[in-house]
Amino acid sequence: MWILYSLLVSIVASATVPRDSNPNAKLLDFVRGYILEEADPCDDYPQYACGKYPTRHAEDPFSEITQMLDHQLNQKFVQVMGELEKSSEAPGFNGSSLEAKVLRFYLNCRDAPETTRKLQRYLSLVPPDEDLSWPQFRLAGRPWPKEKFNWMETLGRLHRYGLSNVLISTIVTQNLENSREFIVDIGMPTFTGENDHIKGFVETFATLLSLGVQRYSIFPLMRKMRKLENSIQKLTEENDDDEEELQFMALSRLETLTRLEWRKFYEIIVGHPVSQRTKVQVKNLRYFRALKRLIDATDKELLANYIMTRFIIHLTGNSMEDSDPIECIKDVRRSMSLATNFIHKYRFFSPETLQRYTHETETLFDHLRRRLLKLIDHNRLRLTAQQRRTVSNKVKAISINIGNVPKTPDLRAFAEKYFESLEMPAVDKDYIREHLNLLAFKTRKSIEQLNSRAPTVDEYFYTSDPDTVMSSGPYYIIRENQVIMPFGIFQEPLFVPESHNVFKYSLMGFVLAHELTHAIDGDGIFFNIQGNADLSATEIFESPRFQEEMECMNRNKTEYINERLADITGLHLAYGTYFSNETGSPFQISPREFNHMSQEKIFFLSLAQFFCGDGPATMFLEHDDDKLRLAQMLSGFSPFDRAFGCRRPSPDACRLW
Structure with missing residues (x-):
């Protein structure tokens, strides 16, 4: 009787939990909201999985998921700047602090006379x-x-x-x-x-x-x-x-x-x-x-x-030609990335939250890395024992940088010392003068590297490309052998720590696996653990099996073969890690919770969210457009065909590792 009573109570409780408070139901609603049922997933999966994206986001100032994360983050930063502006008017405000310098550049962008923008x-x-x-x-x-x-x-x-x-x-x-x-x-x-x-x-x-x-x-x-x-x-x-x-x-x-x-x-x-x-x-x-x-x-x-x-x-x-607050936040983030990352860390995360997010990300990354090491050990490329060790050691040495900040116990002291020489006058507002001032500062910091040793892995943070540093998308640094995960990526719907692993591995897991693969793609393979050119890797790159698989992936010609390689390998890693039960999370999905949709379908529909969008082809820099990327990575992938009952005469899947 007590067992039956407890079961009934749990069923009633589950039925009455609002969908907004159930992360899995909420994510499933998000995924299903883009599906265009009239499209055939076997003939045009991007249209099936993402067909309703343009109508749902017709009025939004973004055109895909990372831009959406950026927009959400920029809105938060506008609020922070408003709070700092009020604080600056009160007695005791530290005008030489890092926050004060960030605020001054933001206000220069927002309030400087138009004459200073000519x-x-x-x-x-x-x-x-x-x-x-x-x-x-x-x-x-x-x-x-x-x-x-x-x-x-x-x-x-x-x-x-x-x-x-x-x-x-x-x-x-x-x-x-x-x-x-x-x-x-x-x-x-x-x-x-x-x-x-x-x-x-x-x-x-x-x-x-x-x-x-x-x-x-x-x-x-x-x-x-x-x-x-x-x-x-x-x-x-x-x-x-x-x-x-x-x-x-x-x-x-x-x-x-x-x-x-x-x-x-x-x-x-x-x-x-x-x-x-x-x-x-x-x-x-x-x-x-x-x-x-x-x-x-x-x-x-x-x-x-x-x-x-x-x-x-x-x-x-290298500037935003607009004094709109959101545009000015973009300008600040691209020009003072270390400072805004510092503010992000301490304004938007509690220590407990950041610790949890870091643990979640590192756990995902570690499981995906183990899967990649197994694939290397299976030796599809027929490498020598020494070559396998070289590739495996490179993968084992990859580090992950959460937030693009150095791993120092006192980030404030580090960041304030970094910006110590940056003069930001408060007496007047002149946008172009201060824009040039910041560009000159960034160049000086770059030149200073000629007289100093390179930073260690724990000291490293990336500043070179302004468009990259103001994006919430992750990226791989080839000479540091490091994957950088910007703080902005830790937002819904891409990252929901309370959600089931099928969502985590299909979205955040795929993103991590994609970047992980760049360490041993057609460029990364030529650099060793220390980040030095390794000419012995030429034998791997020029081996018949390596070239055969690269040609396979390039059957539909692309200028971005390494990105296609990372997409295809990232899919194999994310799918294989989750469905081979290597995630360390044995519990299963409740069919009732997910409207009786199979785990496989949920995985592929969730994966597609990273590629849903309505932007022009010109917005994709150094990548094929998202629709082509999604179609190419699923071409010949038999688990996808099984999930959707496809009987298409697709070619065999290409795989490097």
Whole structure:
């Protein structure tokens, strides 16, 4: 009788629990809300699983799940800035604190007069040389003094504000042969990114007009600049030699080989005199010899205008051109990521909550890693025993960084010391001045690495790519062999710690497995545990089985083969870990709780949420679009076909590991 009574009580209690308080029911409602029943999951699974996404989010300012997480996070930060603003007006507010500096930049973005946002102000504050203005600011009736213009010195000056991919690619990076040492890497520019080339006609015309270029001269100037850029791009294509080895050479040697003034260029970048014996890491010497010939034959005023235009494209691409609070929060997060991550950690998480989230994430990661090690041990690629050990040791050494902050017991002291040299005046508001100030600060921090050892795994945090650091999406750092999980990812619906493991492994588990795979993809395989280039990995990469599987995954051609590899392997890891009962959670789903839907269907529907969206194809940087990614990773995956009863003549699934 007591057993029967207890059972009845539990059934009634379960039936009366509101769905909002039941995380599993809530997640299932979220998943089912996107399903378009009229679509056939076997013919077009992205449409079936995500077909209702556009109508459900038609009015929302985001177009996929990580953007939704970012938007939720940005709204929280706006509230925090409001609280800090009130606190700043009270006696006792510490005006030199980290929070005060963050608040000042936010208020500069939100409240600075529109006059401080005019593009001409950038050029007035950053001329091409100390005693030379940009061509459009010449005195009326006088020619621009071309003889004073030195393009390499101008590029060196502009590098102080992060311009590093015009005519020359110049970055501070880890030595390819010694990851504990930083070096200046010099190479050809790339033209693949959104801000790596002259924009379209309308946008370029508007930009030049706003910069003070005379309307009558804009059209011929645009034609000449585009022709110059095409010539530069052609040089990069003609001199891109994959067989040419990266070289380490003294500046004096580089000057002799290219007849360019590298030492002066280098000194402007680092801000102090250097020896001719100072070494750089360089490739594509033929390009620089050809570039010199092209530059010598180019009108200096045209060259100055081209560099100026690319500088403005760089600046506008690294800022939010809007004073809306949400846009200003994005600006703060991209410009002061360590500071905002510090605020996030202590404002949005209690110590207990963060400890729990960290434990959940590390447990997921550890189970997925074990599964990957088993796959490596099964040896589908027929590696030698030594090769298997090399790959397995790399996987075992991968670390995970929660929040993109260093693992220090006193994060405040660390962050305040990091931003100690950043001056942020409170007397007035000038957006462009402070934007340049922050860009210069970030460049100085990068240059400082040349005179210091590389951080340890526990000291490391990532700042290099502003778009990456302000995103809630995770990413893998190849030289550190580290997966970074931003704090923003720990939000519903992607992360619900109280939910069942089928949700955790299909979504957060897949995301972690995807990043884990990058350690041994077609790029990661070439770096060892220490983050140094390992040429012995060439034998693995060039082995017949490795190449065969890479070609299999590229049957439908993609420019992003490593991302496809990570998707396919990530799916195998997440699915295999959960359904092989390697999760450490033996309890089963109640069919009644999930409307009698099978665990397999729940897994695949939950997985699809990471790929649901309605954004344009242009928003996917360095990845195929989400619909194609989801379709490709499920192609030939027999557990999916079984779950949905598909009888499609799909090819065999491709697998590397």
